[in-house]
Amino acid sequence: MTFDTSLTCRECARTFDPGPLYFCEWCFGPLEVTYDYDRIAEVTTREDIEKGPPSLWRYANLLPVSRSATADLGAGLTPLIRADRLAKELGLSDLWIKNDSLNPTNSFKDRPVTVALSKAVEFGFKTVACASTGNLANSVAAHAAHAGLDSYVFVPHDIEPAKIVAAATLGKVVEVEGNYDEINRLCVELHDIYEWGFANINLRPYYAEGSKTIAFETAEQLGWELPDHVIVPVASGALLTKVKKGFDELVRIGLVSENSQVRVSGAQAEGCSPVAVAFEGGSEDIRPQKPDTIAKSLAIGDPADGYYALRAVRKSGGAVTAVTDEEIISAIRLLARTEGIFTEPAGGVTIASLIKLTSQGVVDTSERVVAYVTGHGLKTPEVVDARAVARIPANVVGFQEALGEKEEQL
Numbered sequence: 274m275t276f277d278t279s280l281t282c283r284e285c286a287r288t289f290d291p292g293p294l295y296f297c298e299w300c301f302g303p304l305e306v307t308y309d310y311d312r313i314a315e316v317t318t319r320e321d322i323e324k325g326p327p328s329l330w331r332y333a334n335l336l337p338v339s340r341s342a343t344a345d346l347g348a349g350l351t352p353l354i355r356a357d358r359l360a361k362e363l364g365l366s367d368l369w370i371k372n373d374s375l376n377p378t379n380s381f382k383d384r385p386v387t388v389a390l391s392k393a394v395e396f397g398f399k400t401v402a403c404a405s406t407g408n409l410a411n412s413v414a415a416h417a418a419h420a421g422l423d424s425y426v427f428v429p430h431d432i433e434p435a436k437i438v439a440a441a442t443l444g445k446v447v448e449v450e451g452n453y454d455e456i457n458r459l460c461v462e463l464h465d466i467y468e469w470g471f472a473n474i475n476l477r478p479y480y481a482e483g484s485k486t487i488a489f490e491t492a493e494q495l496g497w498e499l500p501d502h503v504i505v506p507v508a509s510g511a512l513l514t515k516v517k518k519g520f521d522e523l524v525r526i527g528l529v530s531e532n533s534q535v536r537v538s539g540a541q542a543e544g545c546s547p548v549a550v551a552f553e554g555g556s557e558d559i560r561p562q563k564p565d566t567i568a569k570s571l572a573i574g575d576p577a578d579g580y581y582a583l584r585a586v587r588k589s590g591g592a593v594t595a596v597t598d599e600e601i602i603s604a605i606r607l608l609a610r611t612e613g614i615f616t617e618p619a620g621g622v623t624i625a626s627l628i629k630l631t632s633q634g635v636v637d638t639s640e641r642v643v644a645y646v647t648g649h650g651l652k653t654p655e656v657v658d659a660r661a662v663a664r665i666p667a668n669v670v671g672f673q674e675a676l677g678e679k680e681e682q683l
């Protein structure tokens with residue numbers, strides 16, 4: 274059984290019966306899943322959650338799908354690692370990394386997709402699809418295969434090769450000569466013609482709910498305490514908006530203490546920073562951009578949830594910042610060198626933004642900070658120009674000669 278009651282318009286608050294809908298027929302505002310929180314509070318305990326499956330389905334009471342989800346590859350419950358060596362470099366005292374690159378298809382996208390595609394099966398769709406910057410395509414193709422659904426995933430033709438190979442092995446990739454925002458418009462048109470479940474269009478309210486689970490896990494893994502500050506990468510803004518919603522829900526149903534408050538900060542690449550620009554300009558309007566950055570998984574120039582992400586950040590006392598491609602690459606290297614985690618540019622955006630916000634005093638050095646690292650470095654090996662330190666013949670002398678010659682590098 275589930276505790277979601279309806280879909281509610283985020284603008285005019287009109288309600289609709291659960292279904293594959295995403296905008297309000299009255300005011301065109303986006304729809305959001307709403308729940309009976311009093312019932313959830315009655316039946317949900319920390320102990321039951323801890324005894325649940327070792328995946329995000331341990332939080333099924335706060336999701337619109339029950340624990341017996343059909344499109345389940347085991348997403349969630351990724352490691353939360355104390356990052357003392359990175360903290361020391363940055364002058365922080367209590368830093369943690371949530372390594373969400375260790376999901377079934379190596380990005381955080383498996384959280385929203387396992388929910389969206391389980392819902393697609395419930396709604397009777399036989400085919401699913403999505404507009405994607407790469408990671409969503411991998412995740413939709415994988416979960417569709419597992420659930421026995423047909424899939425078409427639409428991606429920009431110039432995304433990273435490893436993401437195309439993975440998605441094309443798992444499902445059917447359509448490369449489009451356009452950027453994400455153009456592909457998204459194409460998919461809106463296709464969804465009027467084909468009776469398919471689009472993860473980020475007609476299934477979007479359900480899709481977005483899955484992202485809350487990264488907040489739930491953060492609290493559980495910190496011993497049912499909320500962190501002081503989280504750093505969240507922003508593409509469409511859905512993840513950030515739902516991280517805030519997730520923490521608020523835990524307070525609301527009494528699983529964490531009532532006086533807990535989490536500051537939520539957003540991280541973007543300068544080459545695609547519509548939300549950071551609006552934040553810095555003190556504006557409510559997100560002005561679309563044409564993306565140009567190595568952080569291709571975050572390259573959404575016209576973010577669907579940008580306005581709501583901005584509002585969540587301001588309400589929580591956080592900030593949104595943007596970092597250069599050079600800062601992203603050096604942050605990827607720093608995270609690898611200090612903590613042994615190899616991330617794709619999205620994770621570099623998070624760490625570089627953490628560095629910037631710390632140096633600006635927005636992140637306080639005494640705060641307990643959690644940084645969300647959302648994608649794996651092996652998906653984008655071309656962005657870091659890393660090479661072997663030596664090439665040697667297969668004998669000891671060869672190695673010792675290399676050691677002598679290149680001592681400073683070894």
Ligand SMILES: *Cc1c(COP(=O)(O)O)cnc(C)c1O
Binds near residue numbers: 620
């Ligand atoms: C999609 C994505 C994000 C951000 O997602 P939104 O919910 O669209 O803001 C962050 N990191 C990675 C690696 C992603 O693929």
